[in-house]
Amino acid sequence: MDIVLLVKAAVMGIVEGLTEFLPISSTGHLILAGSLLGFDDDKAKVFDIAIQTGAIFAVILVYWHKIKSTVVALPRQPKAQRLALNIFIGFLPAVVLGLLFGKAIKAHLFIPTVVASTFIIGGFIILWAEKRPPGSVRVEHVDDMSPWDALKVGLVQCFAMIPGTSRSGSTIIGGMLLGLSRQAATDFSFFLAIPTLIGAGVYSLYKERALLSVADLPLFAVGLVFSFISAWLCVRWLLKYISTHNFIPFAWYRIAFGIVVLVTAWTGTVVWAD
Numbered sequence: 001m002d003i004v005l006l007v008k009a010a011v012m013g014i015v016e017g018l019t020e021f022l023p024i025s026s027t028g029h030l031i032l033a034g035s036l037l038g039f040d041d042d043k044a045k046v047f048d049i050a051i052q053t054g055a056i057f058a059v060i061l062v063y064w065h066k067i068k069s070t071v072v073a074l075p076r077q078p079k080a081q082r083l084a085l086n087i088f089i090g091f092l093p094a095v096v097l098g099l100l101f102g103k104a105i106k107a108h109l110f111i112p113t114v115v116a117s118t119f120i121i122g123g124f125i126i127l128w129a130e131k132r133p134p135g136s137v138r139v140e141h142v143d144d145m146s147p148w149d150a151l152k153v154g155l156v157q158c159f160a161m162i163p164g165t166s167r168s169g170s171t172i173i174g175g176m177l178l179g180l181s182r183q184a185a186t187d188f189s190f191f192l193a194i195p196t197l198i199g200a201g202v203y204s205l206y207k208e209r210a211l212l213s214v215a216d217l218p219l220f221a222v223g224l225v226f227s228f229i230s231a232w233l234c235v236r237w238l239l240k241y242i243s244t245h246n247f248i249p250f251a252w253y254r255i256a257f258g259i260v261v262l263v264t265a266w267t268g269t270v271v272w273a274d
Contacts, residue, residue, distance in 0.1 A: 006222050008039045013051055013223040017230025020055040020197075021190065021238055023126060023169030023250045024257075028115040031163055032261065035112055035272045043211050045106070049204040050220055052197040054227030059190050062235050079143050083191070089147050090154035090188070091195045097158045098200070110163050112272035113265055118164030119258030126251035129173045138179035142187040145180070152178050153188060157196070164258075167193065173247065182242050190235070 015033045019026040030048045034040040039047075060067060073080035139145050156174030160167035168189050175185030205212070264270040 005219060008037050009047070009219045009222040010226045011037065012039060012048065013054065013226030014230045016048070016051050016223070017055050017058065017227040017232075018234050020052060020227075020231055021059070021168050021193070021235050023122075023166050023172060023247055024254055025115070025119065025122070025160075025164045025166035025169065026052070026055075027110075027160075028119060028164035028166070031110055031115050032112055032272070036270070042208070043216070045110070046204050046208045046211060047220060047223060050201045051223035051227045053201045054224035055231035056194055056197045057228050058231035058235055059193060061232060062239070063187075063190060082145075082147075083143055086145050086147060086150035086188070087191050087195065090150040090157065090192045091199070093151070093154040093158050094161075094196050095199065097161065101161065105161050105163075112261055114162075115164035116258040116261035116265070118162055119254045119261070122165055122169060123251040123254030123258065126169065126173055126247050126254070129177055130246045130248050130251070136179065137181045139184050140181045142184045142191070145184065145188060149178065149180065150188070153180075153185075153192070157192065167196070169247075169250075182246075186239070186242055 012030060012033060015029050016026050019029045027048070031040070034044055034048065070080045070083055074084060139149060153171055153175050156178075157167060157171045159165050159174075160170045171189035171192060172182075172185045175188060176182060180188070261270075261272070265272050
């Protein structure tokens with residue numbers, strides 16, 4: 001296996017892990033990083049989706065006690081049953097819309113200039129959401145969500161099918177606008193990521209299996225490991241951060257980064273691969 005290719009896999013894994021659960025779009029960053037590294041062929045696109053599983057393992061580890069207690073209590077505890085049902089309901093819109101429009105979106109929107117534009121638009125949406133007058137919080141804890149709350153967050157998550165939007169940003173900011181507390185929206189976003197990203201990874205590997213071979217295992221293993229480690233560090237940090245901070249710094253980062261990508265593309269300073 002080419003050592004340079006393994007280094008690229010490690011870099012992509014780190015990018016995935018650090019950006020998956022922040023409201024800055026992991027898919028967008030992977031597209032841009034892949035463009036810069038020359039790691040953007042069809043196999044690389046499968047790789048980008050597959051290594052999300054490493055980031056999900058990090059979430060499972062951080063939330064292990066909550067996940068374990070919910071699974072154990074499922075046969076007898078309504079609260080656990082409601083949480084499991086809400087996760088399932090929130091997951092469904094992404095499945096339906098992903099199957100209907102996923103191929104077309106990947107064919108036409110997975111390009112750096114689209115990513116940069118959605119970075120900027122998403123940044124202004126976060127600024128607007130954070131600067132609105134404080135509204136009434138209806139749901140303080142993730143266990144108090146209703147199936148209707150879960151469905152609405154699941155529908156909002158579908159905006160993340162557009163690269164650069166951010167799945168976590170859509171669900172967290174969307175959840176807050178829908179009446180969830182910052183903590184409840186963040187927790188549900190993480191729980192919802194488990195079936196969403198594992199499902200996307202398994203589906204992508206199965207669908208594109210003809211592109212892959214046993215020789216690709218080291219490449220994918222390196223990406224998964226680095227994705228897991230960086231995501232574990234990021235999730236632990238984010239859960240502490242949201243207790244005393246808002247998401248405005250991420251909004252300005254999105255806007256600034258998006259402008260840099262657009263300017264470098266228009267001036268030819270950087271040749272971003274389409």
